[in-house]
Amino acid sequence: ARFRNLEDKQPGFIRGYGFEGGSGFSIFPDSAWDTPGFGGQFKKSVREHAGAFISMGGFGEVLARYENHMDLDPEVKDSWGIPVLRFNYQFGDNEKKMCEDMANAGKEMFEAAGIEVVGVDKNILTEGWSIHELGTARMGTDPKTSVLNQFQQSHDVKNLFVVDGSSHVSASCQNPTWTIMALAWRSCEHLADEFKRGNL
Incomplete structure (x- = not known):
């Protein structure tokens, strides 16, 4: 469901986003990337969180932007000599502000639920990541x-x-x-x- 769809709750961006989450044990836990520390204490912390780790990510609406377009690459050609498609795509300020809000809202929800927040990634993912x-x-x-x-x-x-x-x-x-x-x-x-x- 869409999150941040009430006008009085919109912090500087339009439209909204939703959250998806996951959990479970893994022999190579993703939580290790976000776990602070080094050496023995780091290993201990990763082991302690491995079976109880949960994560949440936000997926926000991406607005159409005139600057985003596709054209034929003037340099790169396929094996038949035909120019390949070139993608010209960047997130705008609206998406960047939305991403910041996702990170803050997710952290706030976890803390309100009594969950220890190991790490928060506020970076917007590469274009094309969500497929x-x-x-x-x-x-x-x-x-x-x-x-x-x-x-x-x-x-x-x-x-x-x-x-x-x-x-x-x-x-x-x-x-x-x-x-x-x-x-x-x-x-x-x-x-x-x-x-x-x-x-x-």
Whole structure:
């Protein structure tokens, strides 16, 4: 569920984020990365926390930014001599402020629950880390401001359907897989109907 969706609770950013957590024992505990110390005391501390370690990470909405785009790389070519895609992508101030709030809110929740906080990572992760990349082929009704129509069909190339996350205009904090599947289903039904009518 979305966190920080009340207007009076928004500390300097718009939209919101959600949390996901995990726990469990591992022979190579991730908690060791965040455990302070060195030597024997460090090893002892890692062992003590290994079976009771829990973690929580935030996933925030990423806003569309004009500066973020893809183009053809003028230097790099694939094995057939065709230029490869180049991704030009950076997080904006909104995402950075949201990340800071995620770290502070997560720490606050853990401390309120009586959990010993071993470490807090306030760094925003690398673009592409969460694997659900969305955008670049906006869905809309106006060909001047969008690439695809409501069936994810290209405005310019009528037999081209883009049935993935490209049609999303924003990357929400919720997992987009079900939405991608639902839109793909709708696109396929429309494509089949249009094919039967001889329009494609």
